[in-house]
Amino acid sequence: MYPEIEVRTAICYPRIGLVGNPSDGYGGRVIAACFTDFRAQLACRRERAATSDGLRLVVAGCSFASLEDIRAQIAALDGIEALVAAAVLAVVDQDASLVAGLACLHFEVETDIPREVGLSGSSAIVVAALRTLVGASDALQLARLALRAERDLLGIAAGPQDRWIQALGGTAFLDFGPEPWRHEVLPSARLPRVLLVLARDGGQRSGVAHTSLRARFDAADPATRAAMLRFAELADEGRAALAFEDGMATTRRFAELFREAFTLRQTCYDLGAGDLEIAALAQAHGVGATLAGSGGALVAAALDGDEARLQAFARACAAEGHRSLVPTFVDAPQRAQVRT
16 A cells, blocks of 8 residues: 655745844843745655554655654764754654654755854754644744754754744744743834845854853853843844834944944854954944854944945955845745645
């Protein structure tokens, strides 16, 4: 008897942490936005057979004979295989009925999100995988599943920001204070025109960067604790700036916030050489710039709002081998992207 086959596909986009990050893992607040210039797309072939010895998983050329096999190997996995396997286990641990009766999950993964530049490429794969498994789930539930997959099952030092904004889509103000977390969807059209600069040599894995930050915070380092409080306030100020009637004023204010955020990063964060080089170029060109995530990519805006100044900065970055683009922000881009 031939197996019953269903194919589900899902798309997830990267995100930029505009203001507030990295306070999300420390009870802070963040404005984050997904952008559609890159994406992760997963196709999940779900095979249901009349009889099955258990659930098999095939992903990126790796095959796992059962759930027990996945659990036994997950600590040794890396890359796409680890991310998808962890997503499957997170779903099974929460509600095994979601995969009941399935004999095999076969994932095909395509992504062009640059790696190790802090744009949430890993969580994009996890969120897309989860969408193929649980469908149009509540965004917060999806984010918690993704956080469980990466932080609890893979041991990645990660906060909830990436997973929640990617589950929501679009732009949002995220508040990670006392439970329950809350969010406010923001109109992407109100965002200032910014430049995203990708460092020539990339950055480091986000888990590495966040591990040292967590160690400083847990050790009650005064500069780190103070920075987290101020990062959260920057998110509040960014939200207020989005209400300005004058778009130029919004751009100028965000540029100031970017510049302050980078200065704060220097007090508590291990910055890469590429990040420091781009920030120095920004300062020389009258541009405010800060990390878009954990390192390797910076988001920038002109301090006087002059787009020609931002373009001159982009040319200076290109001359040093740093790639840049104007990100395309849209509202809730990945909603209704699960197709059966």
